[in-house]
Amino acid sequence: MKTVEVAVGVIHRDGQIYITRRAQQLHQGGKWEFPGGKKEQGETVHQALCRELTEEVGIDVQSTEPLLVVEHDYGDKKVRLETLLVTRFGGEPYGREGQQGQWVKLNDLSNFDFPEANKAILQKVLEALA
Ligand SMILES: Nc1nc2c([nH]c(=O)n2[C@H]2C[C@H](O)[C@@H](COP(=O)(O)OP(=O)(O)OP(=O)(O)O)O2)c(=O)[nH]1
Ligand SMILES: [Mg+2]
Numbered sequence: 001m002k003t004v005e006v007a008v009g010v011i012h013r014d015g016q017i018y019i020t021r022r023a024q025q026l027h028q029g030g031k032w033e034f035p036g037g038k039k040e041q042g043e044t045v046h047q048a049l050c051r052e053l054t055e056e057v058g059i060d061v062q063s064t065e066p067l068l069v070v071e072h073d074y075g076d077k078k079v080r081l082e083t084l085l086v087t088r089f090g091g092e093p094y095g096r097e098g099q100q101g102q103w104v105k106l107n108d109l110s111n112f113d114f115p116e117a118n119k120a121i122l123q124k125v126l127e128a129l130a
Helices: 045-057 106-111 118-129
Strands: 003-013 016-021 036-038 060-073 078-090 101-105
Touching: 003 045, 003 060, 003 118, 016 045, 016 106, 036 045, 045 060, 045 078, 060 118, 078 118, 101 106, 106 118
Parallel strands: 003 078
Antiparallel strands: 003 016, 003 036, 016 101, 060 078
């Protein structure tokens, strides 16, 4: 099975993270996620994330830092989530594709239902920011 390469952004501001909810019909539908999407050919992870975060949440990413890479096999799909911390951005995020989105305090993140691959990301986010 081919691994899908995904750029994932942890959008951080003042102790809160902006998360969105995946549409029901998508892979891992209905779960909360850190916005992002598949890398296109020839893109760096930073470039892919800039494009995806403009498309999905309408922000202009200005700087990122690598956080971690997670590989996960869902059985029906294998993903490699290259996760970046978004340290500076312009604009205010919103669910530009009609999806739900909200700012969540670091301490409340674990109350949301994320895909299985996100466990490691969540742990790392709390280590890095809490
Ligand atoms: N964006 C994102 N994807 C995640 C997370 N956790 C996780 O397992 N995934 C998986 C779900 C999907 O299989 C894959 C991301 O693909 P996607 O559906 O967001 O890709 P995309 O935005 O490019 O969407 P599309 O153009 O294919 O519609 O990674 C997460 O926190 N954020
Ligand atoms: Mg996406």
